[in-house]
Amino acid sequence: MRAFACGNCRGLVFFENSICITCGRALGYDRGTAELVVLREDGDGLRYGPLRPCANLQLAGCNWLAEEFAPGGLCSCCALTRVRPADHDEPGLAAFARTEAAKRRLLFQLDTLGLRTTPRTEDPDHGLAFDLLSSTDGPVTTGHDHGVITIDLAEGEDQHREAIRVRLAEPYRTLLGHLRHEIGHWYWEILIDASPFAERFRDLFGDPNLDYSTALETYYAKPVTDEWTIGYVSHYASAHPWEDWAETFAHYLHIRDTLQTAAAWGIEVGGPDLDLSVAWDAQLSALPSEDLDEFGEIVRTWLPLTYALNAVNRSMGHDDLYPFVLPPRVLDKLRFVHVVAITAAARTH
Numbered sequence: 001m002r003a004f005a006c007g008n009c010r011g012l013v014f015f016e017n018s019i020c021i022t023c024g025r026a027l028g029y030d031r032g033t034a035e036l037v038v039l040r041e042d043g044d045g046l047r048y049g050p051l052r053p054c055a056n057l058q059l060a061g062c063n064w065l066a067e068e069f070a071p072g073g074l075c076s077c078c079a080l081t082r083v084r085p086a087d088h089d090e091p092g093l094a095a096f097a098r099t100e101a102a103k104r105r106l107l108f109q110l111d112t113l114g115l116r117t118t119p120r121t122e123d124p125d126h127g128l129a130f131d132l133l134s135s136t137d138g139p140v141t142t143g144h145d146h147g148v149i150t151i152d153l154a155e156g157e158d159q160h161r162e163a164i165r166v167r168l169a170e171p172y173r174t175l176l177g178h179l180r181h182e183i184g185h186w187y188w189e190i191l192i193d194a195s196p197f198a199e200r201f202r203d204l205f206g207d208p209n210l211d212y213s214t215a216l217e218t219y220y221a222k223p224v225t226d227e228w229t230i231g232y233v234s235h236y237a238s239a240h241p242w243e244d245w246a247e248t249f250a251h252y253l254h255i256r257d258t259l260q261t262a263a264a265w266g267i268e269v270g271g272p273d274l275d276l277s278v279a280w281d282a283q284l285s286a287l288p289s290e291d292l293d294e295f296g297e298i299v300r301t302w303l304p305l306t307y308a309l310n311a312v313n314r315s316m317g318h319d320d321l322y323p324f325v326l327p328p329r330v331l332d333k334l335r336f337v338h339v340v341a342i343t344a345a346a347r348t349h
Contacts, residue, residue, distance in 0.1 A: 001105065001257060003264040007038040015108065016101060018053075018063035028053055028065040029104075031076055034111065037065075054078055060097040064104065077107050080119055083131040085153070092134035095153035099132050102176040106183065109257050114345025115187070120147060126190060128183075142178060144185035151178060177250055184249030188242060191344050197336075204333050205248075206241040215240040231329035245337075248330070252337040255302050262305055269304040294342075295335045299326075 004013050011022030013036055018027055026039040026046050039046040039053070046053055051065035055073030064075035071079065078100065085092030110117055120127035131150045133140045140152040155175050192201050193208070201208070219239035228238040237247035262268075306322040313321045326334070 001108070001261045001264065002034075004036045007036070015105070016061070016063065018057060018061070026053075027063065029063050030065050031107075031111065034108070036063075056100065059093065060100040062100060062104070076119070077104050079121075080107075080117070080128055081130045081132055082120075082148075083133060085132070085134050089134060089136075092136065092153060095134065096132055099151055099153055099155075099175060099179075102179055103130065105176060105257075106179045106253075109253060109260075110183075112260070113256065113341055114348055115341060116344070116348050123147075128186060142182065144182045146189065147186050149179070149182045149186070151175075151182070177254070180250035180253045181246045184246035185242060187249060187340075187344075188245050191340055192245070197340055200336060201241075201245070204336055205244045208241045210240060212240055212242065229325065230327060233324065233326070233330050233333070244333070248333045249337050251324070252334055252341070255298065255334075259298065259301060259305070267305070269308045295338045298338070299331065 001015055004015060004017075005011065006013050006020040006023060006025065006027065008025045009020060009023040011020060013020055013022075013027060015029070015036070017036065019025070020027055020038075027036045028039050028046075028048055028051065029035070030037050030048060030051060037048045039048050047068075048065055050068050052068055052073070054062040054064050054066045054075035054077075056062040056075070056078045060078070062075060062078055064077050066073055066075040066078075070076075080103070081100070084096050087093070107117060118127045120129040126147050129148050131148060132153055133150060135152045135154045140154075141150065142152045142155065143150055155178055188208075192198060216239055219236075224235060228235050232238045232244060232247070233251045234247045237244040303326075306324075310320040310322055313319065
C-alpha cells in the first residue's frame with residue numbers, strides 16, 4: 001500500500017481515511033487517479049468534480065467516490081457486491097464493513113498491478129461479483145464460481161477465524177488472504193485456462209482436470225505431514241492444482257503489497273552485517289538465469305525483509321509475522337504468477 005497525503009494540509013493520511021486526521025477536511029478515494037482527494041461542499045453535499053461519496057460511506061465506512069448517477073450511488077468497488085446482510089442485521093453489517101474494507105485493499109492492489117476487474121454487469125458470463133453472506137442464517141461456504149466470489153462474513157470475526165486457523169493447523173489466515181485466494185481462482189479462468197500459459201501451468205501445478213471433489217476428499221482424509229513443504233506454499237495448496245494456483249497467486253499478492261508498503265515508508269533492510277545472500281542463493285539458483293531479472297529482484301528484496309520482520313515480532317514475544325518458507329519449486333510457481341500478471345497487465349494498456 002502506498003502512503004497518502006492530505007491535499008489540503010499535506011499531512012499523513014491512510015488509505016481508509018474519509019477525514020484528514022490533521023486538518024479535518026473530508027476526503028475520498030478517486031479510483032481513476034488512485035489518490036485520496038479533498039472534497040468540497042457545493043450546497044448539494046460533498047463532491048469532487050463529478051464524483052460524490054459512495055452511498056456506503058456510513059454503512060460500510062467506504063471512502064471511495066462514486067459517479068454522480070451511479071446505480072444506488074455506489075462506487076465501483078461496492079457495486080461489485082451483489083448480496084449483503086439486511087439493514088436490520090447489525091452483527092452482519094459490522095462484518096460486512098470489515099469485508100468491504102479488505103475488498104477495497106484488494107482492488108487497489110489489482111489496479112496497481114494493472115489486472116482487470118471486469119464487473120459481472122459488463123460480462124454476465126465471466127465478470128466479477130461478490131456475495132457477502134452471514135453464516136448466522138445458515139451454512140456459508142467461502143468459494144468461487146465462475147467469477148462469483150462468496151465470502152462467509154464470519155471470517156471477519158477474529159475469534160471465529162482464529163479457531164478455524166488452529167483447527168486446520170494453518171500458519172496464516174486473514175480476511176484479505178481469503179479474498180486474494182478466491183479472486184486467484186477467477187484469474188485462473190480468465191488468464192490461464194485455454195491460454196498459451198496452460199501447458200506451463202500443467203508442468204508446474206499439475207493437471208487441472210483432476211476431479212476436484214475427489215481431490216478434496218483425499219486431501220481431508222489424509223493425515224497432515226511435512227511432505228507438502230517441498231513444493232507448495234501451504235498445505236492446502238497440495239489439495240488440487242486449482243488450489244495450488246490460488247494459494248500461490250494470493251501469496252504473490254501478499255509479497256507485492258508488503259513490498260510496496262515497505263518502499264512507501266522507506267523501510268530498507270541493510271543489516272545485520274552478515275552475508276544474507278547464502279539464505280536465498282540456493283533457492284534462486286534453481287531458476288533459469290534469464291529469469292533472474294525483475295522477479296529475482298523481488299525475491300532478493302523480499303527475503304531479507306521477512307527475516308527482519310520475523311526478528312522484530314519475536315522481540316515482541318509474538319510468532320513470526322511471515323511463517324513461510326519458499327523452496328525452489330514454490331519460487332518457480334511464484335515466478336510463473338509474476339509472468340502471467342505482467343503479461344495480463346501489458347494487454348490492458
